[in-house]
Amino acid sequence: MNLKLKIWRQKDAEDKGKMVAYNVTDISEHMSFLEMLDVLNEQLVNSGEEPVAFDHDCREGICGMCSLYINGEAHGPDRGVTTCQLHMRMFNDGDTIFIEPFRAKAFPVIKDLVVDRSAFDRIQQSGGYISVNTSGNTQDANAIPIPKADADEAMDAATCIGCGACVATCKNSSAMLFVGAKVSQYALLPQGKVEAKDRVMNMVNQMDKEGFGNCTNTGACEVECPKGISLTNIARMNREYFSASVTED
Amino acid sequence: MSNRKGTTSVGRKILMALSGLFLIVFLLQHCTINFLSVVAPDTFNEVSQFMGTNPLIQYALQPVLAFGVFFHLIMGIYLERKNRNARPIKYAMDKPATNSSWMSRNMIITGIMVMLFLAVHFYDFWLPELNTKFLKGDMSGLNAAGEYRYMEEMAHKFSNAGRVILYVLSFIFLSLHLLHGFQSAFQSVGFNHNKYTPTIKRLGNLYAIVVPAVFIFIALFHYFNQHA
Ligand code: SF4
Numbered sequence: 193m194n195l196k197l198k199i200w201r202q203k204d205a206e207d208k209g210k211m212v213a214y215n216v217t218d219i220s221e222h223m224s225f226l227e228m229l230d231v232l233n234e235q236l237v238n239s240g241e242e243p244v245a246f247d248h249d250c251r252e253g254i255c256g257m258c259s260l261y262i263n264g265e266a267h268g269p270d271r272g273v274t275t276c277q278l279h280m281r282m283f284n285d286g287d288t289i290f291i292e293p294f295r296a297k298a299f300p301v302i303k304d305l306v307v308d309r310s311a312f313d314r315i316q317q318s319g320g321y322i323s324v325n326t327s328g329n330t331q332d333a334n335a336i337p338i339p340k341a342d343a344d345e346a347m348d349a350a351t352c353i354g355c356g357a358c359v360a361t362c363k364n365s366s367a368m369l370f371v372g373a374k375v376s377q378y379a380l381l382p383q384g385k386v387e388a389k390d391r392v393m394n395m396v397n398q399m400d401k402e403g404f405g406n407c408t409n410t411g412a413c414e415v416e417c418p419k420g421i422s423l424t425n426i427a428r429m430n431r432e433y434f435s436a437s438v439t440e441d
Numbered sequence: 442m443s444n445r446k447g448t449t450s451v452g453r454k455i456l457m458a459l460s461g462l463f464l465i466v467f468l469l470q471h472c473t474i475n476f477l478s479v480v481a482p483d484t485f486n487e488v489s490q491f492m493g494t495n496p497l498i499q500y501a502l503q504p505v506l507a508f509g510v511f512f513h514l515i516m517g518i519y520l521e522r523k524n525r526n527a528r529p530i531k532y533a534m535d536k537p538a539t540n541s542s543w544m545s546r547n548m549i550i551t552g553i554m555v556m557l558f559l560a561v562h563f564y565d566f567w568l569p570e571l572n573t574k575f576l577k578g579d580m581s582g583l584n585a586a587g588e589y590r591y592m593e594e595m596a597h598k599f600s601n602a603g604r605v606i607l608y609v610l611s612f613i614f615l616s617l618h619l620l621h622g623f624q625s626a627f628q629s630v631g632f633n634h635n636k637y638t639p640t641i642k643r644l645g646n647l648y649a650i651v652v653p654a655v656f657i658f659i660a661l662f663h664y665f666n667q668h669a
């Protein structure tokens with residue numbers, strides 16, 4: 193199929209940037225979206241132009257590196273997929289496709305479609321962990337019984353790959369689905385309870401410091417999340433925060 | 442740590458929800474009393490007199506209500522501003538309707554419409570009440586003929602077609618606001634449960650439609666009652 197692309201081009205963080213139109217031809221419907229961009233970049237390189245910079249790594253939906261706001265939706269029109277998993281068969285011959293970087297003050301553009309998502313790393317560093325001794329005589333994990341339902345829910349929360357689609361799609365650029373998932377995966381497990389209060393307070397504070405917006409429960413994040421992270425995780429974070437703030441001294 | 446609890450994004454969200462829930466309870470009470478004007482005018486007069494003169498309601502609950510309305514408004518505007526700033530460059534192509542409802546994305550618009558209505562509403566009912574009771578010092582609730590004045594005052598307001606139309610439109614905005622706000626408040630305070638949340642959502646939709654519909658009905662009832 194032949195496509196018209198409108199892509200955000202921006203030389204570096206300081207550049208103002210603009211949408212630029214390109215044409216690609218002979219795109220197979222079996223290609224992934226990123227492979228389609230590879231074809232475009234090959235064209236650009238062959239004609240001596242600067243290729244379009246975009247993030248990617250695993251190309252199998254597990255690393256969370258690929259981003260892109262495609263035709264008005266984070267990761268494009270399909271549900272439950274990252275951009276590397278998005279197939280070109282979701283589009284039709286002759287389509288015009290808008291390709292923009294994830295937009296948020298907390299995710300500044302570095303170049304073209306590449307944004308800096310290190311705000312997520314700093315939120316994680318502020319509390320998204322448990323402190324354990326790695327002295328060599330670590331306790332066997334199975335020594336602590338955990339109800340199956342809790343383990344399942346914690347695992348569901350832990351499938352968040354930190355891609356940032358929730359922020360990109362939220363009209364408020366809120367990071368609450370991501371932080372909710374990261375708070376929940378520990379809050380549900382006995383090992384996480386020890387630092388639970390500090391964790392939620394610190395992570396919420398760091399999230400605010402990074403400049404993410406305020407959640408108004410539109411639910412858009414849950415719909416666009418490639419891993420199906422549920423809004424119940426945000427509610428759990430709110431609960432954890434509420435109880436931490438009234439019980440903390 | 443105590444100085445930052447209410448000032449984080451989650452803290453503000455919880456406060457927004459609690460003030461919203463408080464207003465939801467108030468509205469139900471207001472709606473019920475107003476409905477009495479249709480089915481039992483005498484009782485409506487008596488209840489109005491009670492509500493208007495009971496010291497607990499006047500000096501304790503009324504200021505709390507005024508604060509609740511004010512807080513919900515100011516916080517709503519503040520959050521909207523903050524949220525707009527969180528995305529300085531907008532998308533060239535955006536399709537928000539694919540993942541969220543119009544109501545959820547436009548709470549600021551429906552909210553401001555309701556607040557504008559409240560300004561008219563205060564001018565219509567609250568200010569005259571304050572004037573009669575506290576400036577003129579007339580706490581009797583009676584008119585010149587020695588009868589309760591509430592029913593006739595209300596009916597008089599609703600004899601004006603323009604005002605009735607304004608009320609009807611405002612309650613449509615209120616309904617849109619509540620269609621998202623009711624269930625959203627529960628989510629914000631952390632209440633999301635597989636078993637109960639579907640019921641809360643249904644209850645929220647019911648509330649958001651029935652309560653404004655009753656208010657609209659009351660306005661129309663009094664209008665047509667006088668123009669039939
Ligand atoms: S919650 Fe979903 S959308 Fe947000 S970062 Fe995690 S995987 Fe991505």
Ligand code: FES
Binds near residue numbers: 248257258274
């Ligand atoms: S490149 Fe790893 S998830 Fe898409």
